[in-house]
Amino acid sequence: MARRGDTIELAVLGLLHEGPMHGYELRKRLNLMLGWGRLLSYGSLYPALKKMLRGNLIEETVPSGPQTRRQRIVYKVTDLGTEEFSRLMSEVGPAAWEDDNFDIRFRFFSSTDMEIRLRVLEGRRSRLQERLDRVQRELAMTQAEADRYAAELQRHGVESVEREVRWLSDLINAERSVQGQAAPAPETPTSPTTS
Secondary structure, eight states: OOOHHHHHHHHHHHHHHHOOEEHHHHHHHHHHHHOGGGOOOHHHHHHHHHHHHHTTSEEEEOOOSSOOSSOOOEEEEOHHHHHHHHHHHHOOSGGGTSHHHHHHHHHTGGGSOHHHHHHHHHHHHHHHHHHHHHHHHHHHHHTTTSOHHHHHHHHHHHHHHHHHHHHHHHHHHHHHHHHHHHSOOOOOOOOOOOO
16 A cells, blocks of 8 residues: 555656646645545645655745745756656556555556556456455345445445446546557558559
8 A cells, every 4th residue: 555655745746747836736736636535734745845855856946026925935846756756657566556546646647658557447446346346245244234324335335336447447448449549550461563
C-alpha cells in the first residue's frame, strides 16, 4: 500500500507538471482530485512540499510585482521532479492499483504509456475482483445472521465493486481497441509486373 506522503508527492508532481501553482491552488486542486472522503489539510501539504523542495523535485519562486502583506509562493516542478513523476507513473506494481494511489494515477493517465495504463487497469480490476469474490462469500455466510441493515450495507458494497469492475472492463476494452487501431496494417507483398 502506498504511503500517504508518496500519494501526495505523485499528485503534486502531476499538477505541477501541468503548470506552476501556489500552495492554496495546489491544495484546492488536490482536494478536488482526492475527493471529499480524503480532504488534504495544509498540515499535510506543506511538509510534503518542504520535503520535495529539499529533494530538488520542485522549486519555489516569489512573483515579482507589488508586495502584499503575505506574498504567495509559486511552486514549479524541476527537471528532476519531471523525471521522478515519469518514474512514478511508469511503476506497475500493486501500489499502482490500490485504493489510495489508483485515483491519482488515473488522473494523470494521459502522461502514461498505453501498455502501462493497461497493466494498471488490469491490476486494479483483478484486485477488485478478488475483493468482490471475498465480499460475496462473506455476504452469503452472514446474510442469515446479519440484521437487515448490515446485510443492506454489504449488498451496497458488492454493487459498488461490481460497478467499478464493469467500468474498468470498459476502459480496458477501449484501450485495447485504440491499441489495435494504432498498429500499422501489415504490408501485402506485391508481385512484380511485367510490361
